[in-house]
């Protein structure tokens with residue numbers, strides 16, 4: 676049950692084959708996809724191909740992406756991830772999140788992302804969590820800030836398709852285990 680997590684208002688569980696419709700539905704909202712594809716939906720075939728990988732382990736994590744279920748309603752509201760990147764080595768993972776527009780603004784992203792960070796540095800034994808987003812994705816950047824990641828750099832990648840806001844580049848935020856520990860101790864001791 677190590678891969679079943681919960682926050683106050685959300686259950687985070689591994690993805691299942693039956694989640695295909697929910698994933699396709701989530702990505703069919705242009706507002707959700709605005710800073711990812713410029714608003715374009717992800718075709719169903721893409722998730723048919725991707726879902727098995729979402730249900731499998733990656734790097735040192737035997738679960739790396741969790742479906743978020745709202746406890747009060749039992750509804751699928753999106754997902755949270757800690758995605759290892761082979762290029763960066765086994766000690767790091769990329770924090771990600773995507774939620775249905777209907778639940779934005781309730782603090783769910785912050786709640787789930789905070790748990791990802793905590794698990795990363797406790798149960799999962801990672802040394803560094805980073806997160807990437809478009810510079811102009813202010814809601815996502817605010818969530819990164821609120822869970823303790825700090826701004827590291829702005830960069831410009833050659834994306835195959837240029838979307839609105841891309842001229843401002845992408846940003847990386849990060850938090851190391853050492854800084855997380857220091858902050859935890861400071862919070863506990865009030866110093």
Ligand SMILES: CC(C)(COP(=O)(O)OP(=O)(O)OC[C@H]1O[C@@H](n2cnc3c(N)ncnc32)[C@H](O)[C@@H]1OP(=O)(O)O)[C@@H](O)C(=O)NCCC(=O)NCCS
Nearest residue numbers: 707772773774779780781782783784785808813814815817
């Ligand atoms: C990013 C996302 C997950 C945020 O979800 P959420 O549940 O609304 O987030 P929270 O309620 O926990 O917190 C959002 C914070 O951003 C702030 N915010 C929201 N929109 C904002 C904007 N346009 N400008 C500045 N701040 C903004 C909120 O006020 C809140 O901060 P606060 O608590 O200090 O007021 C959600 O918008 C989403 O799924 N977007 C589409 C997918 C996406 O872009 N994912 C990230 C890609 S890397």
